[in-house]
Every structure is written in structure tokens, then in C-alpha cells.
Amino acid sequence: MTTGATVWLTGLPSAGKTTIAYELAGRLREEGHLVEVLDGDEIREFISAGLGFSREDRHTNVQRIGFLAELLARNGVLALVPVIAPYTDSREAVRKRHQESGAGYIEVHVATPVDVCSVRDVKDLYAKQAAGELTGLTGVDDPYEEPESPDLRIESQHQTVQESAAAVHALLTERGLA
Numbered sequence: 001m002t003t004g005a006t007v008w009l010t011g012l013p014s015a016g017k018t019t020i021a022y023e024l025a026g027r028l029r030e031e032g033h034l035v036e037v038l039d040g041d042e043i044r045e046f047i048s049a050g051l052g053f054s055r056e057d058r059h060t061n062v063q064r065i066g067f068l069a070e071l072l073a074r075n076g077v078l079a080l081v082p083v084i085a086p087y088t089d090s091r092e093a094v095r096k097r098h099q100e101s102g103a104g105y106i107e108v109h110v111a112t113p114v115d116v117c118s119v120r121d122v123k124d125l126y127a128k129q130a131a132g133e134l135t136g137l138t139g140v141d142d143p144y145e146e147p148e149s150p151d152l153r154i155e156s157q158h159q160t161v162q163e164s165a166a167a168v169h170a171l172l173t174e175r176g177l178a
């Protein structure tokens with residue numbers, strides 16, 4: 001049976017979390033690993049539909065994703081989780097769940113600055129916020145609590161997607177998870 005683990009990629013909207021996750025997933029699949037990407041947007045649509053963006057709803061969403069990731073990890077799947085997860089206490093609860101079950105867990109902070117994210121703006125969120133069409137944008141008018149000591153910090157504005165994915169892969173390999 002393959003070793004499962006969760007790779008939790010947290011960061012601002014348009015930081016590159018999902019792009020890195022899919023690049024890493026392809027590489028891991030080529031090596032024969034069981035891999036699932038739990039995309040935050042897809043989870044919101046299918047599992048957390050009806051939740052808003054209050055602190056409580058965001059926490060609930062993160063805990064649901066964390067439960068799914070831990071379940072997959074316990075069963076030999078590498079769960080790649082690109083989600084904003086803006087609050088430290090929510091992320092710590094997910095880490096604790098993994099520790100208690102013995103499932104591997106790696107937190108990756110995709111530490112792309114907000115000014116770079118706003119230029120990338122892959123979902124037009126920053127443009128909508130600037131136009132007054134959107135409030136509660138994480139990192140702009142809603143808080144993002146940066147991880148103090150993630151397992152890995154990636155500054156995606158200084159490297160390619162392939163280099164970012166390779167850095168995560170190297171950490172997985174170092175820890176015996178890939």
C-alpha cells in the first residue's frame with residue numbers, strides 16, 4: 001500500500017496554489033502514486049454549498065476539507081489541498097486531526113504578495129473588489145493569517161510552477177511520503 005499524506009497549500013487568492021497542486025499531482029501520478037486534488041472552489045460548490053464567507057462558515061468549510069483530506073491520507077492517497085484557509089486556528093485544527101490519526105501532513109504556504117496576486121487575478125476577484133462589487137476578499141478587506149512556521153514556504157513570483165511543484169515534491173520525498 002502506498003503512503004498517504006495531505007499537502008495543504010494555503011495562500012491568498014491567485015497565489016498559485018491550485019496550479020502548483022495540479023503540476024505536482026501529474027508528477028506524483030507518473031510515479032505511480034494515488035493522488036487527489038481537493039480544489040477549494042470545487043469543494044465549495046459540491047460539499048460546502050450554502051456556506052458563506054463569514055469566519056464561522058470559512059472555518060466549517062476548512063474543517064470539511066480537512067476531514068476529507070485526512071480520510072484520503074489514512075487510506076494511502078496523497079491529498080493535495082489548494083485552499084485559502086485564511087485562519088490559523090482552522091489550519092491548526094486540520095493539522096491536529098491528521099496528527100491524531102497518524103496521517104502525514106505538510107503545510108505549504110504559497111506566499112505570493114497581494115500586489116502580485118491582484119495582477120494575476122485569475123478569477124477577477126481583485127477587480128470586482130476594487131470596483132465595489134465584492135467585499136470580504138481575503139488579504140484585502142478580510143484577514144489572512146500567514147502561517148508562522150509552515151513546513152515549506154514558496155514565493156511563486158520568483159520561480160516557475162514546475163520549480164514550485166519540485167520543491168514540494170522534494171519535501172515529500174525527504175519525509176518518505178513520495
